[in-house]
Amino acid sequence: MSDAEPRPRSIAGGAHAAEPTFADVNRDVLATLHPPGNLYFAWMCVVGLILTCGILAWTYQIFYGMGAAGKRTPQMWAMYITTFVFWIGIGHAGTLISAILYLFRAKWRTSIYRGSEAMTIFAVLTAGLFPVIHAGRMWYAYWLIPYPNERYLWPNFRSPLVWDVFAISTYLTISTVFFIVGLVPDIAALRDASTGMKRRIYGMLALGWQGTDRQWRHYRRAYGLFAALATPLVVSVHSVVSWDFAMALVPGWHSTLFAPFFVDGAIFSGFAMVLVLLIPMRYYFNLYAYITDRHLDNMAKLILVTGLVLTYFYICEGFTAWYSGEHFERASYLFKWVGVYAPWWWLQIFCNSVAPLVFFWKRARTHIPTLYVVSILVLIGMWFERFNIIVPGLAHGFYPYTFGSYVPTLVDSGIIIGSFAWFLIQFLGFVKAMPSVSIVEVKETIPHPVRDGQHHH
């Protein structure tokens, strides 16, 4: 950093030296938990209002049936499954940052991993609503649980929808465990810094953590094992989600390309969501000393790489349709290009393949407005990618008699917009209840206090 640039300042006041000290980290991260101002409550009100509209829309759908959501054969999946896949995908970047980059010992991840992992949990909790909303009679949601019916007939374990239940519930469980285990030493720091009722609550949540050598020794090993388990899990989850499509015979879906295609797209959209959440968080909490331009630069590079891989998959998709020599595959693919949903196809291509190319320029990778606009475009593009797989795919099957288009209604649009509010309200609540930057992991990467001589970590 040159001298001309302003020193990174912490919210608690005072410029840091070149790097924050251990005490700085505690002070700055705990400062994010100070009682929020009016702006925060204003945001909460707006988000709460949108969420209420979503809940009302769902209530309407429960009352009047799935027709209210525009469901007509063959368009039985429409926007709910689109949004389900979208939200599951968002979660993947959080696990990538918290587990995969941990295994690669990428130290830059430490200050962003907590926020990203929280994003994962909340995204999966949002996604988890959609199969229930989509099922219509959601009071039978417990039928998803694998148990035999009264004739000892078990669920069909060959069905990708049953795999999905296993994959998503495992993903939610393991991510939550990993997230909470990561939080425990930080909650202990919170406990030690607070008084009264807060101290009692944080004290219980900290499980009596004291940072003894015994605790750390087993903690570190367990943490590494969680990361090692979460890494193949995250790849499997979106692969299984993709097999919901690829196992079906619908033209355009029945492809071995789908698993890597979905996993890559998931990570691509997830990184965009990380930027959308962390850039404002860094601004309002004044975390410039921890979430630096280097983090933004790295994430923009990851968006660029995953975006280029995605573009390659789009080309593969077209090539597969052409090279198959199969009439239905070709017709289905051509329908995406020129059919009634073509504008959305080209919007997807622009958002996912063209817009991220701007990150080839170094300046764009640290220019906040560019980062923000491209991230939002990527999120829009990735939502439409799933839409373009589901809706035009189902619209143009094998037989013209089964063709049918889908038009969104106020009810299903309301529920989907409400899902964004549900996600945001969880995240807004989280940043004021728990440290959204990991105190322990940030400390691990900064120089440890030593009296004599050099210390390396």
Place this chain on the structure above:
Amino acid sequence: MAATKLLGVFAHVDTATRAIKALRARGVRSIAAYSPVPLDEFEEALTGHGLPRSPVRLFTLVGALIGTASGFALTIWSALKWNLITGGKPVVSIPPFVVIAFELTILLGGLCTLLGLFVTARLPSLRGSSLYDPRFSEDRFGVEVTCDAAERGAIEDLLRSAGAEEVRA
């Protein structure tokens, strides 16, 4: 002779590590170290020979294997309960069952890792050490020794000469 506890509070990693090494050289074995971050230095000093292993991984292995076995057992057993060929596929069709077995491997492996962490690290701990200092979650390091009352003076001197900011009982 009555055992007593002594706690040295250190501001630096190297001074605290030196204290642990000196204590071990004296033959003191019941040492507990506190730190805001996990430290290789502490672990090496406390064992006297490299990084120790943790039995947590055994929990993970056993959990994961139980998960794999139960995944295959559930799918194969339930398929055989309704012995009907559908879609021209064998009743026991292993490839799709791998998915269930894999997910259960991860699920039970992860849950058993959590159990292993609780057992080995003795969490949740209702009553930790009464000498714990809240600064140990911020920027101080602690070395806690359990020793005979007779040794107390010598150990206190040792901790101070290693660089302890304060020594408490």
